Amino acid sequence: MEALAGRRGGSADGPAVRAIALGTLRWYLRLSPAISQLLERPDALAAPVRALLAVAAHQVEYSRNPPEVTVDAAVDAARLLGVDRAAGLVNAVLRRFVRERPALLARVDASLAARVAHPAWLVDRISSAWPEQAEEILLANNLHPPMTLRVDLSRGSRADYMAALANRSIGAKEIQWSGYAVTLDRPQPVEDLPGFADGWVSVQDAGAQLAADLLQASPGMRVLDACAAPGGKTGHLLELLGGSADLTAVDNDEGRIALIAGNLERLRRAAQLQAGDARDPSTFWDGRAFHRILVDAPCSSTGVIRRHPDIKLLRRPEDIPPFAATQVAIVQAAVSMLAADGRLLYSTCSLLPEENEGVIAAILEREPAVRTVELAVAVPGLVRRPHGVQLLPGAAAGTDGFYYACLEKTTTGT
Ligand SMILES: C[S@@+](CC[C@H](N)C(=O)[O-])C[C@H]1O[C@@H](n2cnc3c(N)ncnc32)[C@H](O)[C@@H]1O
Known part of the structure; x- marks a missing residue:
C-alpha cells in the first residue's frame, strides 16, 4: 500500500x-463487485487492470471530478x-460504469458486507461480538480518521x-476526557x-x-514496553516518567527498533532499546524483575481499519487463532518478568x-499469581468487558478501537 500511497517526502502529488x-x-x-458485473470473465483480469478500474471507479463514485475526465485519465x-x-x-467498462452505476451499486448494496465494503467474515465477527454497535463500527471504519496530537x-x-x-x-479542539489530546480540525503535514x-x-x-x-508507572520503577515499535507509547511513558526513567523497549523486528530510536530522538528522550522476542525473555532480559510492563500486542488491527483500510483486504479469519496464541505467549512471558505487586497492562x-478478554481469561487460568485490576477510566462510549475495557470506532469518544x-x-506470586 505504501508504494501506492506515496512515501513521505515524495512528489507534490503525494497527498x-x-x-x-x-x-x-x-x-x-x-467497487470490485460492481465492476465485475461489467466483465465477462472478471477472474481473468490482470492485476494492474483490475487495480486501475477500481481506482477510476472510486474517483467516479466518491470524488467531484467529472466522470469523463476520470475515464480519459484511466485510458491514458x-x-x-x-x-x-x-x-x-x-474505456468501455468505465463508460458503462458511469452510465449504469446506480443499478450496479444497488445490486451490490443488497449485501450488507458489500454495502459497507468489508469482508463477510469480518462483518459476522463484528456483528456477533458487538450486536448493538456493529452498524456504527462498520460505518466508522470507512470514515476519514481525525488527526490527534499528544x-x-x-x-x-x-x-x-x-x-x-x-x-x-x-484549528483544533482539546479532547475534554483526555489530559493530553488535541484533535486538529483538518489533518496537517507534521512539518x-x-x-x-x-x-x-x-x-x-x-x-x-x-x-x-x-x-501507572512512576520514576524509580523498572518499566518494560514489550512490543514497543514504532514507539508511540514508549515516548508517552518517557514523557510521564521524566529524565530518570528506567525503561526497556523491546521489539522482535530489528528494522522497527530504528523507528523507536528515530521517534525518541525527536522527543529528546532515552530508553534501552532491545531487539528480542517477548515470548522468550532469554532473548533480552537480564533477570531483574520489572515493576510495570506494557504489552501492546501484535493483533488483527481490526480497531484501526479507518486508518489502515487495507486490513479489510489482507486479514483472513485463519489469522486470528495464531494472533491469540502469540498474545497469550507474550503475556505469560511478561508475567514471569513482573515483580510481586507489579502491574501489567x-x-x-x-x-x-478472542484477542482481548479471551487472552486474559487464558492467562488467569494458567497463572494463579495474577489477578485483574479494575481500570479507573472514563471515556464517552467506553464499554466495560470481562477483565477490561473496550473503546469502539463510531462511539462518542471518536477514537480508534482498543x-x-x-x-x-x-x-505471594513467584
Ligand atoms: C501494536 S504494535 C506496537 C505499537 C507500539 N506499542 C506503539 O505504541 O507505537 C505491536 C508490535 O509488536 C511487535 N511484535 C510482534 N511480535 C513480537 C514478539 N514476539 N516480541 C516482541 N515484539 C513483537 C511488532 O513488531 C510490532 O512492532
Missing part, C-alpha cells in the same frame, strides 16, 4: 495519490502502465499548545505543526494515549474478543 489509494482500498469491496494510465491492449476494455506537558501546557496552533491559524520537530507534540490517537496513564487495537486490561501480580 492526492495517498488519498486516492486509501479511498480505493476503503471502498474496494463495494493503461498505456502508462504498459497494458495498452487493455485500454479499450478500460502534547508533552513537561514542555508547555495544552493551553499553550492550543495558542501556538492558533498563531499558525491551525507544519508548531513544536513537532522538537518533540512538544506527537501524532497519536486519543484512545492510544490512555495506555501510559493506565500503566495488556492492550490491543482489536475488536475481536482493548485494555490490567493484571497485578499478588505478593
